[in-house]
Amino acid sequence: MKEINLYSDGSSLGNPGPGGWGTILEYKGKEKELSGAQDNTTNNQMELKGVIEGLKALKEPCKVNIISDSTYVVKGINEWLSAWIKNNWKNSSKKPVKNIELWQEYVDVSKKHTIIANWVKGHAGHFHNERCDILARTEAEKLKGENNE
Numbered sequence: 710m711k712e713i714n715l716y717s718d719g720s721s722l723g724n725p726g727p728g729g730w731g732t733i734l735e736y737k738g739k740e741k742e743l744s745g746a747q748d749n750t751t752n753n754q755m756e757l758k759g760v761i762e763g764l765k766a767l768k769e770p771c772k773v774n775i776i777s778d779s780t781y782v783v784k785g786i787n788e789w790l791s792a793w794i795k796n797n798w799k800n801s802s803k804k805p806v807k808n809i810e811l812w813q814e815y816v817d818v819s820k821k822h823t824i825i826a827n828w829v830k831g832h833a834g835h836f837h838n839e840r841c842d843i844l845a846r847t848e849a850e851k852l853k854g855e856n857n858e
Contacts, residue, residue: 713771714733714773715773716733716840717775722849726749729744729844733840743759753808767822772822773819773822777829780828786824786826793806
């Protein structure tokens, strides 16, 4: 099974507002950059969307090391997700989980992979995290510019 590093970051200009995500897939020293934008979104949604789009780009089952500066994404994957599913998408307060549709999409695209999510401190000089931040912010700013035309 191939081992892939999936670096991801999200950005939102306003919360909600125009947003973007950036992802880098790394395999044996080769890298592929992906990015996209969405209007009227939140930072957490874009953080998760970057992971989802990175997983969608994989053509076969892989061991995936997700590296993100999003506590929401890392804890969601490692700690909260199984309980949310067991509790019919309700959190520990019995309230509906936020961003259910995105989490359900994550579950769907992650099924065939073995995943470990790792947290890195954002804006701390981590090369791939900084690059993903630039990709995400650029997409959000581009969308904001298009909306203002």
